[in-house]
Amino acid sequence: MRPFSYQRVTDPTAAVQALSAAAAANDALTKAAAQPLAGGTTLIDLMKLDVMRPTAIVDINPLAQGWSAIEPGNDGLRLGALAKMSDVAAHEQIQRHYPVIADSLKLAASAQLRNMATLGGNVMQRTRCSYFRDVSYENCNKRNPGSGCAAMDGVNRMHAVLGASDQCIATYPGDFAQALIALDAMVAITGRSGTRNMPFAELHKAPGNTPEIETTLRPGELISAFSISGRWPRSVYLKARDRQSYEFALSSAAVALDVQNGTVRDARIALGGVATVPWRAREAEAVLKGQKFDDGLAQRVADAAFADARGRRHNSFKIALGKRVVARALQQAVTMEI
Amino acid sequence: MTAAAPEPKTNMGQPVPRYDAAAKVTGRATYASDMPLDNPAHAFLVTSAIARGRIDNFDLDDAKRVRGVIDIVTHENAPKLKESKLFSNGGYAGTTIQPLKSADIAHDGQIIAVVIAESYEAAREAANRVKVRYTATTPSATFDSPGTTTAAAKGQNAQFKEDPGVGDFAKAFGAAEVKLTAAYDTPTQHHNPMELFSTSCVWMGDNLVIYEGSQFVYGLKNGVAEQLGIDADKVRVVNPYVGGGFGSRGSMTPRTAIIAGIAKRLNRPIKLVPTRDQGFTITTYRAETRHEIKLGANRDGKLLALRHEGAEVSSRADAYCVGGTKTTARLYACPNVASLVSIVRADRNTPGFMRSPPEVPYLFALESAMDELAVKLNMDPIELRRINDTTVEPIGGKPYTSRSLMACFDEAAKAFGWAQRSPQPKSMSDGDWLIGYGCAATCYPTQMAPSAARVRLQRDGRTRVEIAGHEIGTGAYTVIAQTAAERLGVPLEKVAVFMGDSDLPPAPVAGGSNSTASTCSAVMMVCDQIRQRLFKAVMPDSLTDKAKETVGISQAPATQAAKSDRPLDIEKAFDALGVGVVEEYGEWKPEGAPLDSFRAMHSGQVRLVGGHTMKDQIAYAFGAEFVEVRINRFTHEIRCPRLVGAFAGGRIMNPRTARSQLMGGLIWGMSSALLEATEIDERNARYVNDNLADYLVPVNADVPAVEVILLSEQDDHINPAGVKGLGELANVGTNAAICNAIHHATGQRIRKLPVRLENIEV
Structure with a gap:
């Protein structure tokens, strides 16, 4: 960890001022010299690892009142x-x-x-990509723009199959x-x-x-x-992971449905653990909307959600897994008692 | 009695609470890095970002500008240290790769610089600012990497003396009615004890005190003295508590002598607390292994032929190997056995002991294969073990001192509800979950080593036991205190135990599950010396033999005690002796220990005896492990809601601490089967998931129910305490039990650990 100044702010205006003061105009937010501190559960980790090196910490916890x-x-x-x-x-x-x-x-x-x-x-939690978090790797486009991506052909079991580019395949972890x-x-x-x-x-x-x-x-x-x-009582979050608790998703699905007499009137599907950003599966929703729900439909919806997915050496399994997670989440949402 | 404190059965001690329980739960137990130091400087390590090559140069300008930096030590200015040989070649070291000696890099994460500063924070910041230029060479990472070399273990590792075999395997296998050939893989694993690999070094004149979590204070003391070129009597290692070892603290690592050398040069105490990720590369690990098993049997399940070939990864520098064929070749009655162990050298740090080093990988292979054979024979896997159970090991024809394997299977099967298992794979389920039941045998050699102890008894019954044993979380303080209290007949609360200090009488390494057997046998012997003195003081010579038989010393007239086997009046005995304190020192060695045992004991060399190396017998502890796995039809997530193990380990000193050890072992075994693996980036031979968020170990939710059954067993052929080591018994069989249960749940045989959801095809 590198030395930093610490300032505790008690109102939003002061917070914004403190955070703006140290910011250069063209900084990426993640590289900004001033960083807000709330729970600190990601920021402090990354500072210890020398991945983030803010020179000013603005503690915004007093803003919790409002x-x-x-x-x-x-x-x-x-x-x-x-x-x-x-x-x-x-x-x-x-x-x-x-x-x-x-x-x-x-x-x-x-x-x-x-x-x-x-x-x-x-x-705002940042990726768990091992290569991003280990500064002894120079090649990380997220940390050092233009340096390459060590994960692309490295150990990438946890990495993204959706929304990746040839610059980065880091998974959004939340x-x-x-x-x-x-x-x-x-x-x-x-x-x-x-x-x-x-x-x-x-x-x-x-x-x-x-x-x-x-x-x-x-x-x-x-x-x-x-x-x-609105309210979304018919909604489900299904998360598949290596252990029963305290672990990031290998694949997850957030599903919210409006079902009337077996017909899906509205459908929302988002995917976690498989994409570089929080991922809305709109193509999959389109397949589902207005249809009578059955297991075959769930399968077609899941296929649509991963139509553009691309696996790499260790993470290809996430495509089949992700489809099963989506289909199962849909089944659970349809059958849940509300 | 509660689940945590099981009712003692025959030949078991009382389940008294841990001697150190209150100190630990209130934070008063002092671990190495808790030791208060006078004006320490703080060290932070810089480790290599390449696994093979050379350091061209350092740019230290930026680092040196950090306020509070005192010194930056690299190979260019490091204290000169002498070499120590590998422990298996008569030295003390866990690796002969000595960092800071030259610009050469032999493995990922090798120590390449040590920053010394006024604060930990300054040292760490400066370390982050050290710039290194390397010339990297492509390293060989693991099996199948270009550039590795493979050779038989025999002949290159002094402790691997034979590839056990008997009869004519090829002929018997060829003729067998039922045959199985299968290959198994186990991954790299790291110990990750809670306590980091801290070291503090304090010089007082020519004398050095080292505060470091160690499983072998005498080994570390002598090893560091050797590296520094000083008399071992000038070095003291102190660690009253060790925050877990699991083998990682059994042999000396290079960091200690480096920090000691720098402390001497700076004339100031130095405290090093490495990070979690550095722990992956500055100490040892369990290397990845590969196996091929061939089993031949007749239709009734009788084994006729067994061949076990194992391959293990080691470093270029050292031929470390675990060679578990010594156990798998002898576990079942089989007249024709062949085996071969080879070592594959790669650009890695030298691996080392990790809880049940040989048995975990090798029994995973054999116990998986036994289950596969049972499936081929359409036979209950327990019955297959029963048919091949034996009281005599097949290689040398030596009898087991005791063997309760099938009793363990029967007890555990009953408690688990094995009878409810429908044998057909994929035949049991519950909603979204496929259910599988599996079981496997577990075993671990019974080992002992020479140990000394000093015991001091006061007139008021207060007792002090001194022994350089190690409290690595197992309950060593507790069982030693119980032993002394019982032997001297004094109340437990009057016994104080001092351990974890190399100024105390030597005890062996806390490894190979020998500690309880060795230290308690020594303490028993020395307590008997005290009893002898007391009895001699108040009794005619003709009656002093009673001292050996009479349990305890307490308030009763001496003559009456001697006549009636009732205890002796301790105050009368002290009066007769005319002293206030009786103190005895003694050195105990197990039967069959080599002639140089006591000399070796004082110089920090281990002389373990037991297991298959005994002259006329073979000694192992046994157990049977049963697991229920559940596999989600949709996500393929694998969970293990129930683990049941039954174990027989000779005398159980304390059912509470024994249960805790075995429960931890079962949980670790499950973890090893389903979660734990150190990922290696094959391009650069570097570890990837070197932190506890990515190197997975179970959380509470992963282990809803663990049941430990302690069987009553008496074995008078092993050591005076009658104890078989338990610490490494329980995590052996679990790997196979889990895979066997997965086969039952899914019909799919998985032969590579850990098993992850992507390996399941439902």
Whole structure:
């Protein structure tokens, strides 16, 4: 870890100011000299590993007073960015009206981490790619743009089969973001010119030719809240992983359905553990919408979700696995009692 | 009695709580890096980013500018150290690759520089700023990598003396009615003990104190002295508690002498706390292995021919091997046995002991093959073991001192509910989950080594036991205290035990599961010396032999005690002796120990006897392990909701600590089968998942139910304590049991560990 200044801010304006002050105009956010500290569960790790080297840490935890509310309403849900994962997962209304959200949080990380980690920090969690996290590898386009990708032909069992580029195949590791993107969540972003709202789907950027740029957030900007309209009681988060708890997804599916008399009126499908960003499977949704649900349809939907997938040496299994996870999540959502 | 403290059966001690329980759960137990030091400097290691090649140069400017940096030590300015031979060649070292000696790099993560600074943070920051230019050569990573060399183990590893065999394998296999040929693979694994590989070195004049978690303080003391070129009496190793060892702390690693040398030069205590990922490359590991098993049997299941070929990876420098054929060739009655072990040299650090080093990979192969044979014979796998059970090992025709293998199978089968198993693969399920039941035998050699002890008894019954044994989490303090209390007849709470200090009487390495047998036998002997002195003081010579038989010393008239076998009045005895304290020192060695045993013991050399090396007998502990696996039809996730093991290990000193050891072993065995593997990037021979988020070990949710059954067993042929080592018994059979259960659940035979969901085809 390298030396850094530490500043604790008590209001959003001060936070934005502190974060903007140290930021160079053309910095990638992840390389910005000033970094916000919420739960710290990713940032501190990466600083110890020398992957992130901020010179200023802006502790935004005092903003929790205004930014951690959990507000379920009749028309939708608003979640403050500094709400703790554990508090949201345990919220009775969330469990009843948004099981996909509660489960995506409950199945993530460990109890200790969920008690520390915030929702805003969670969606900003960075990849677990071993080569990204090990600075003794020079070739990581995400860390050192233009240096190559050690994972491409390395040990890549955990890597992405969707949304990859020839620059980067690092997997987006989180779970909660799949629920958000599936439910068409909006994200509120606080910056120098106040607060703006945008679809959560526009937050993360696929690696393309610039894997070092992971989100559309600009230095100085902070996520302040997430909002979702409507209720989604018929929703499921299914996560396949190597061990029973405290482990990242090899493949996961966030599914939310509106089913009437066996016909799927609306369908939302998002995939985790298999893509470089939170992944909405819109082609798969199109196959499902308006159809009578049966197992054959579930299979066609799953095939559509992975139509563009590309496996590499160790991760090809994720394509077949991902399809089975999608199909099973759909079956579970259709048959769940609500 | 509770599940954690099982009711003692015949030939078992009491399940008393751990001697060190309160200290550990309240954080008062001091591990090596907890030891307070006076004004220490902090060391941080820089390790190589290549596995083979040379260092061209360092750029240290940036690093040296970090405030608080005192020195940066590289091969260009490192203290000169003498070489130590590999432990198996009469030395102390776990590797002969000595870092900081030259610009050469022999393996990934080799120590190439040590930054010394006023704080840990400054040392780490400066280490991050060290720039290194290498000339890299393409390394050979593992099996099948270009450039490896392969040769028979026999002849290159001094401890691997023979490829055991008997009869005519080829002829018998050719004629056998039922034949099986199968190949098995096991992965690289790392110990990852909770305590990191810390070392602190403090010089006082010419005397060095080392605080380091070690499984062998006498070995480390003598090894570091040898490397520094000083008298071993000037070196003291201290570690009252060790945060797990599992073999990783059994032999000396290069880091210790390096830190000692730098501390001497700077004339200042130095504390090194390496990171978790550095632990993967600065110590040893379990190397990957490959096996081919051939079994020939008649239709009734009687084994006629067995051949086990094993191949193991080692470093270019050292011919380490585990050679588990010594066990697999002798486990079952089979008249025609052949075996061969070879070593494949790659550009890797030297591997080393890891919990049940030979048995884990080699029994995975044999016990999987036995299950495959049972399937071929359409026979219950337990019955196949029963048909081939034996009281005499087939290679040398020596009798087992005791062998409760089938009793373990029967007890465990009953507790597990094996009778409810429908034998057909894919025939059991529960909702989304396919269910499989599997079982396997487990065994581990019973080993002992010379040990000394000093015991001091006060008039008021307070007792002090001193022995340079090791508390690696097993319960050594507890069973030693119990032994002394029982032998001297004093209350347990009056016994204080001092261990983990090389200034105390020597004990052997805490390895090979020999500790309890060796240290308790020594403590028993020395307690008897005390009893002899006391009895001699108050009794006629003709009665002193009673001292050997009478249990305990307590408040009773001496003559009466002698006549009636009742205990002796301790205060009268002390009065008669005219002293306030009786102290005895003694050196114990097992039967069959070599002539140089005690000399070797003091110079930190291990002389293990037991297992198959005994002259007229063979001694092993046995067990049987049963598992239920569940495989999700959709995700193919593999879970293991139930593990049941029954074990017989001679006298059980403490059913609580024994159960804990065996339970940990079963869990580790499951982990080894389903989770643990160190991934190697074959392009550069570097470890990839070198952290505890990516190197998976089970969490609580992975082990809902573990049942340990302790069988009553008495064995008077092994050691005075009657103890067979248990520590390494339970994690042996589990690998095969899991794969056997997976076959039952799915019909699919998996011969490569660990088994992951992508290996399942449902």
